[in-house]
Amino acid sequence: MTYAPKQLKKLHNYLKDKTGLSPAALGIVGDAAHRGGYHCGRDRTVSGDYSVVESSRDRRGLSNAASAIDIGGFAKNGKTLRGLSLWLVGQCRKSAPGTEDIREIIYSPDGKRVKRWDRLGKRSSGDDSHLWHTHISYFRDSEGKDKTALFKRYFGGSDSGSKNPSRPSRRPAPKPRYSFPLPGGYYFGWAHWGNESISGWYGTRFKGVSSRTWLKRFGSQLSKRGWPVGKGRKYLRRFGNDGKYGDEWDHLARAFQRDQGLAVDGLIGPATWRAAFRNPIT
Structure with missing residues (x-):
């Protein structure tokens, strides 16, 4: 009931x-x-x-x-x-x-x-x-x-005066906490989706770092957050954290977006990136 x-x-x-x-x-x-x-x-x-x-x-x-x-x-x-x-x-x-x-x-x-x-x-x-x-x-x-x-x-209230404050139920996101590296309107996604979709396949660089390395940093961050990412694991099982966007990256991004309550489209834009590098781990 x-x-x-x-x-x-x-x-x-x-x-x-x-x-x-x-x-x-x-x-x-x-x-x-x-x-x-x-x-x-x-x-x-x-x-x-x-x-x-x-x-x-x-x-x-x-x-x-x-x-x-x-x-x-x-x-x-x-x-x-x-x-x-x-x-x-x-x-x-x-x-x-x-x-x-x-x-x-x-x-x-x-x-x-x-x-x-x-x-x-x-x-x-x-x-x-x-x-x-x-x-x-x-x-x-x-x-x-x-x-x-x-x-x-x-x-206008506060919890600061509590004599028995509760222990925090969330852990902060792991460091380093990189800001979203792509220009406005760009995102990490499929290679065939146009100039704004950055796949990691073509060696483009943003903020002095290759797009492939940025995508690998995202995968590593999810691993630090406790997600089973890498060869032989649940996500990126076949090729590992290679920084080249494809089916496995789409599956990983969608799973993370669902977990975080974000719009689920498989594309790694500012909101999805921020959730990985800024949102606390619950």
Whole structure:
């Protein structure tokens, strides 16, 4: 039976205190007739439910836990729902700390239009009910992770005074942390996809380093992050980390993008590169 997990209830209680909203205006679990979506657990999912099929993080973490919260309209101490919503979306777009587990935010920037920030880039809007409340979905594998820290930054709180701080649940990305080496609009991908697609096959150089070496650095970084990369292993099994983009590199890039909640296209652009060299290891 779908239930409200501990960390979402903790966020619910925090927001109730900070916004003055009644418990009913902070919804976690949908009503009994609700089927599908992040408000529902395994017992209420439907065939092809986007909250399960589009991300390996959701499939991996699927349980009977709800994974979303709705926040109703409020105005308290200079803080408002609209202000909170715009701030949250801005933080997500910057991949700020505390946003890595958010799948989507459905909100209204002006009370007239409904917009959606979707980490996977599949949707851009929602129904009109979101003119009056903001919906936040979390990847299902984040059920046990704290969700209040991000909101504490907005409302002016802090975890620094805790007498018993929790141990960090994420490890920083391994060093060295190279910035994306290609010019704007370029990416690592298939050799036959035009000038903007850099494959490592032709000896081109960027920032004084060959494109093949840059691609090998990406493969090495995933190996440092714990991915089984190299000859005879799960990824790059046949040719190893050769820095020449082909089928195996496409398979590796897509698997990593799914794991990180990115748009899955197999092409290694700035977002995929940044996730490898900057995102913490969870």
